Amino acid sequence: MALIVGMLSVVRPLLCTWAGLPDAAFWWKERATCCKVRARRFGSQRQLVVVEPSSTAGVAVLKLKNLPVNSFSLEFLTELIINLEKLENDKTFRGIIITSDCPKAFSAGVDLREICGKNPAHYTEYWKVLQDLWLRLYLSNLVLISAINGPCAAGGCLIPLTSDYRILADNPKCLIGLNETRLGISAPFWFKDPLVNIIGHRASEHALQLGLLFPPAEALQVGIVDKVVPKDQVQSTALSVMTQWLAIPDHARQLTKNMIRKPTADLLVKHRDTDIQNFVSFISRDSIQKSLQMYLAKLKQNKD
């Protein structure tokens, strides 16, 4: 945590991208200042995460806007964590709807550029921030609803898997799943654990080994999402589900959520350092780096 907190205190001025919300506290002013700073430094106001109030009191909408596919760059992850931290500390809010503002995807997960051609210290920092996002989401005191309005593969499932409720757009392109094995890698255990909690052991074993990406109807059947609705109703359905959740007194709901989720979260907390070491040693291998470089070159070629 020390490392992350240290890092955050450095990047905070660069990353603050909070959108205006009424009724907000101290950090609203801080935001205005830091955005000016950012604008001064980068000559732009590109926000990777946009937070807006919803029509329902107490509910924020957090829009992922790291074009084109919400890949988890370190900058994006950090901005996401800062925004979640602020919402968590802001007594105005009781729930967050997380959705994508990129037309092409909900999230594509890990940004390969962060784990290719860098040094072990960078990989360590990156993986730690990813774990930190997981922990923040999985144990959040707020009600988190994923409004999944685009494809959501591999690491991109991090947010849905750690939410309280998942709504998927009914569109054949909106595939969801942990397809890591198809890419030649294995999902970390802290992706497996919430998946097992959500869809059960057998379905997880099957889905993870085969790297299954579920289209909406199958996603609903296996239980990796709770509801499938037409794409233009994802947002309104999220708000209506949120209303049901907010009918419950926060304190009792939070205690209950924590009681159920803490054993799973404790596994990550306990094995966090080993997991980082495993990841860094795996990703630093020459063979892996070469594959990643080739893959990235190919992706770039396809773009050009």
Add this chain to the structure above:
Amino acid sequence: MALIVGMLSVVRPLLCTWAGLPDAAFWWKERATCCKVRARRFGSQRQLVVVEPSSTAGVAVLKLKNLPVNSFSLEFLTELIINLEKLENDKTFRGIIITSDCPKAFSAGVDLREICGKNPAHYTEYWKVLQDLWLRLYLSNLVLISAINGPCAAGGCLIPLTSDYRILADNPKCLIGLNETRLGISAPFWFKDPLVNIIGHRASEHALQLGLLFPPAEALQVGIVDKVVPKDQVQSTALSVMTQWLAIPDHARQLTKNMIRKPTADLLVKHRDTDIQNFVSFISRDSIQKSLQMYLAKLKQNKD
């Protein structure tokens, strides 16, 4: 345990309410004596728990009769435990059908009067007895079938959750579920654990956070009950299911039941004292006591 045993040895003469059953052992006579004692002391023979033989050999029917809604008063819990202990030790019996003899409910769970306006020693004793009932039921060597012929909310689910089989009356009033969060409190982990065992992790997380009460069809679908039948067939269905269970040699079935359930029961045994401390410290808070007093006053007002 020492505390409970101590307490039981005191209250036993007051609570013994065993109904006549054929083929019974020593304690049948003891019962006759103690009932006379009770009658002498209270001038009544009000029984909170009635045990009757069924038409099927080896099967007792245990009727909960703490009017109006089978709230878990300390007296009722103690009587229940004594009766279960006797049935457990009586070689005549291999299975128990537990049902309600109150028209209004299967069980409303914790009696608020036991946890309001009393002292920490009382709260400690109360919670310990509740845990003891759980342990006795969950690890019972007998086949336990819950014949749920009325609403069954919050703590009232203790008996169904620890039974081997659950049959619910098909009546819209017969809601079942752990709705603690709606009352501003959190179910203890030893209610969460058997719920997770029965309906799975995801469904439990959802049901517990939202404090869901399931009507019969939904209860069956989510799996919190095994069968839904018309109210007038609950009893006969329970007997017919019991017959299937009794076709299995006791010793093998008991070993198997214990193998599956012990890890869950061990969690309560291990964390029992901490759980009591948490409960007592929570319930002793001024704010909680005030809420309970107001709630009880309101209930009393509604009655008047």
Add this chain to the structure above:
Amino acid sequence: MALIVGMLSVVRPLLCTWAGLPDAAFWWKERATCCKVRARRFGSQRQLVVVEPSSTAGVAVLKLKNLPVNSFSLEFLTELIINLEKLENDKTFRGIIITSDCPKAFSAGVDLREICGKNPAHYTEYWKVLQDLWLRLYLSNLVLISAINGPCAAGGCLIPLTSDYRILADNPKCLIGLNETRLGISAPFWFKDPLVNIIGHRASEHALQLGLLFPPAEALQVGIVDKVVPKDQVQSTALSVMTQWLAIPDHARQLTKNMIRKPTADLLVKHRDTDIQNFVSFISRDSIQKSLQMYLAKLKQNKD
């Protein structure tokens, strides 16, 4: 392990029954030699396990051929383990389809003659080999598909429960389940654990206590098998499913499989010796031995 390895090194020459496969490594030659040795010693070439290449590259078909019902004799278990070990070490193969070559059953499980009338040392060895088969299958790096073309009861479920995928013939005789309690015994915890992983806690508790044998449609519904097809399509379906599994890079799939299964396997590894002691002490009891002798005598009588 030492004991098993020691034993295997002794029985290997007796049991090697490997069928000819193209493209194979060192042990193909070894096989030729040892089969000659076997033939010399027994004057027969009876093979209890037949391994054949399939029409799909990288896929072996392992046929259980211990007539009449593939009971787990010590010889059969040992031969099975040797063949699995060879396939595991042979880089030619990535997956195995396990099926029965006995018309009457997929497998009837434990051979009662191995646990009746012998001495504790024999029971110890037998149980250890059974555990070893379980461990080898459950953590196999190969894709294992059970093509269940006959009844499969009690210990006979060991192979399906530890496979990656289970296909059952759609025939009313093809019952599958852990019916130990009906025989007056309890399945070991390392049968319970994978069952819970596959069909969940509640369904396992129900199935194990009642010793349920599921006909095909129910087996599919409860999830103890993944697919039910007409008997003459079991093999072709297995091959077609295998093709899907082999589309995944081995290394990633193996890491993933191990991540999910290791915690369950670790339980057996950790409690292995205690489990053996429990089994040996249970099976050595006079009462149990008498029951087994009577049961065996009855079986023999029915045959005559």
